[in-house]
Amino acid sequence: MKSNRLFFYFSLYRRKFVIIFLFQELMIILSLINPYITKLILDRAYPDKNLRLFISYIFSIGFVFLFMGLIRFFLNRITQNLKASIDFKLSNDLFKHLQNLDLNFYQKKSTGQYLYHFNNDIKLYVDFMVEVPIKLITLILNLIFIILIIFKINSKIGIFCLFLFPINYILNNFFKNVLNHTRRQQINILQEINKYICDIFNNFKLIKTFRKEEYEINRFINYLREKIKNQLKNDKIIRLFELLSSSINKILFGSIIFYGGYKISKKEFSLGNLSAIGMYLGQLFSIINQLNDLYKTFTLREIIVSRLEDIFKIKSSLYKANQSEYFIKEGKIEFKNVSFGYNGNLVFNNISFSLTSKRIGIVGKSGSGKTTLLFLILRLYQPEKGEILIDDININKISEDSFKKDVAIALEEPLLFNDTIANNIFYGLEEYRTEDRLLWAAKIAKVDDFASKLKDKYNTNLGQGGIKLSKGQRQRISIARALIKRPRILLLDEATSSLDSDTEKNIIENLKKELKYTNIILVSHRFSAIKEMEEILFLEDKDKIIKGKHKELLENYLPYQKFFYEQRIS
Ligand SMILES: Nc1ncnc2c1ncn2[C@@H]1O[C@H](COP(=O)(O)OP(=O)(O)OP(=O)(O)O)[C@@H](O)[C@H]1O
Ligand SMILES: [Mg+2]
Incomplete structure (x- = not known):
């Protein structure tokens, strides 16, 4: 997907993007601390019955949570702020662009389609812009950190974790094409409905004078039926995908814990290590789920981003260069x-x-x-x-x-x-x-x-x-x-x-x-x-x-x- 506009907005708001990215990174590092402290509690404070150490570990966990809460608050504020700025700029740019297009363009599209662009596409475009790149980088970094830590605790389990990626990749690819198709259909249906509603309200005199209320109600119901049918189909595919991927991931998780338990019984592994690995694995699966979601969003938003980009690419056929002020005299x-x-x-x-x-x-x-x-x-x-x-x-x-x-x-x-x-x-x-x-x-x-x-x-x-x-x-x-x-x-x-x-x-x-x-x-x-x-x-x-x-x-x-x-x- 080539998109100059995306890069233009990135560079325009690069400072905010960098701040958000840094805050996200800080959150990740903080989230890696608590499982490790838990491990220390189980491996050090608990066996030695050291109450002071125990209390100081518990306080550290509390402090990390509190700090994370604070950062999350600021992170959300900055993110919303950034989204609002891009939304404002993009809406403004789109409106200006549309105003400057010639009559020919307006005759091709309906009011409903413009409404759809302004109500839906812009929001999705902004969410896509702000969430996808930052989330993608932070999730990948987070993933690398966690795998390294797991490797450090136990390299065999680390290798085992690596199997998660090809499995999830294959699953994602399998569902991608089906999902894309139904989503494209969904967007088209929503756009048609918008177009239809605008047409109806612009022509209500015609409907009244021809007594076509019943006919239009039925037409509307048919649109709704189509929309819901498509929505459910889309949802079925997503749920099926979730069921498959979470089952596979849970089986892997269970096997690792089982393996860890076996090692503990052989005294080759500490309880603290197993608990830390369990917590890190929890985080790892959550990241994989988020990456899966991101992938789905990515395929959907790609459609929206390119739709808006296509509108921006339309040029007015009117000649606008080398013009100057002229007061008409004769008017010949x-x-x-x-x-x-x-x-x-x-x-x-x-x-x-x-x-x-x-x-x-x-x-x-x-x-x-x-x-x-x-x-x-x-x-x-x-x-x-x-x-x-x-x-x-x-x-x-x-x-x-x-x-x-x-x-x-x-x-x-x-x-x-x-x-x-x-x-x-x-x-x-x-x-x-x-x-x-x-x-x-x-x-x-x-x-x-x-x-x-x-x-x-x-x-x-x-x-x-x-x-x-x-x-x-x-x-x-x-x-x-x-x-x-x-x-x-x-x-x-x-x-x-x-x-x-x-x-x-x-x-x-x-x-x-x-x-x-x-x-x-x-x-x-x-x-x-x-x-x-x-x-x-x-x-x-x-x-x-x-x-x-x-x-x-x-x-x-x-x-x-x-x-x-x-x-x-x-
Ligand atoms: N936006 C358009 N797209 C395609 N064809 C058009 C468009 N506007 C007008 N036409 C066609 O161009 C021709 C001239 O149309 P125009 O509206 O200029 O006629 P007119 O002399 O003003 O007619 P009337 O007296 O009915 O207003 C017609 O054949 C019409 O179908
Ligand atoms: Mg005319």
């Missing part, structure tokens, strides 16, 4: 031999046009690429060929901040946060969030018509996705949010489609009046709004885009005429 938009498509299906094939008017209308059949065209101007997608220019500057050279200041869009589907009307409108504005500005935007977009009548006015909470408003009202908020920053270019993508013609006309007139210096690009199916625009862009085909005034096109261009009358009839 030009497409030069642009080709663009989704997954190989071209929407535009080598198209060129230039838009110089302040008021532009875009028309074309559904699916002809109107939204795509706006998204290309917004630089949410990158053309496959050709270039897009604003004021004769390639838009790739304009900084994100300039785009943020100067270009705004209102979409047909008004996307709103579960927040107040005011905050939803202010979302479009970075600074100068004054009430005057809010009212100014709200009046232009005719939000004020309904907001001023609400009990809490602009502080009314809109509920999830703006559920408490009609679609036309939500569209008006979405327009206010786009215009509040007085952009130099305002894109309206069927943003008034749910409004009655009068309100639509009113808003467009307001926009023209109040945003004199803004270039407005209006996508609409309604010719009542379009024909008022100075210049029309007609998306006839993927390689044919026609520009002209509405009247001229209607008189002289047959396909436009046809399109116009079809729209009017429908």
Whole structure:
């Protein structure tokens, strides 16, 4: 598993890692002392009936336990602290990374999958990072110490102990593949469930209107069944593994004790030695169990670490180098031999046009690429060929901040946060969030018509996705949010489609009046709004885009005429 990120975090928090490691080592050394003191009690203090020696040994054991308790306390504190730091950094990095990816990425994954990454993967990643390496090193060192001590007490028993490793290794390997498979399945199922739940809560209106509650309950039960079936299968394998390994290890332990007892009866071995070996063996088996657990964790977390790493590896396809601040002046938009498509299906094939008017209308059949065209101007997608220019500057050279200041869009589907009307409108504005500005935007977009009548006015909470408003009202908020920053270019993508013609006309007139210096690009199916625009862009085909005034096109261009009358009839 190659992971630069893991190493990056290691080096970032290396001091804490080293401190934890040293504390762990100290714990190990301390844990090796008490069996030895027990041996001394049995071999020295007990046969000599030396009470002072006995008491001092007992006190030493007590002192070691106390000291270990204290160290454990600090160790846990530092470990939790380290985990919290990595969790914070990793969550932050992941969020930042996801925010910077382009639209294409978001269209491939569902909300549920992101939730899963944030809720589960990060925690597992952090646990993996902090626990596995430190535990692995300390356990191995501990193991070496114990084996050396056992060897020192009795070399035959020491050799016997060495058999434990190949046996456990074979067992682990045998179970590894089966376990990995069921675990992968388990993660996939959990992710599917998350995805499903998010989908359900996002589409609850659909479920209610189609009376699909019963159907969805059954779908959910099926998911749960699958999850539990897999969980039990996974558990069965783990328990079987535990049963086998602990039985084998216990048989070995029993044989060693039996051998020690035999040696005592022959007076070749002291009781103290046997008791110390018994205690060290206890520790040895506990280490082997922990190593087995670690191995299981390792195989599972490897899946999680690589999943997160895979997300970090995704790069934004958008061009971000050599950009600089630019304040849009004329707002002239030009497409030069642009080709663009989704997954190989071209929407535009080598198209060129230039838009110089302040008021532009875009028309074309559904699916002809109107939204795509706006998204290309917004630089949410990158053309496959050709270039897009604003004021004769390639838009790739304009900084994100300039785009943020100067270009705004209102979409047909008004996307709103579960927040107040005011905050939803202010979302479009970075600074100068004054009430005057809010009212100014709200009046232009005719939000004020309904907001001023609400009990809490602009502080009314809109509920999830703006559920408490009609679609036309939500569209008006979405327009206010786009215009509040007085952009130099305002894109309206069927943003008034749910409004009655009068309100639509009113808003467009307001926009023209109040945003004199803004270039407005209006996508609409309604010719009542379009024909008022100075210049029309007609998306006839993927390689044919026609520009002209509405009247001229209607008189002289047959396909436009046809399109116009079809729209009017429908
Ligand atoms: N994210 C996407 N992935 C794949 N194909 C897409 C994607 N978005 C749009 N398309 C396809 O690109 C074409 C143009 O879509 P676009 O949304 O730009 O059309 P439109 O003119 O805005 O249509 P409408 O009038 O219905 O809003 C369509 O054929 C559509 O299926
Ligand atoms: Mg569209």
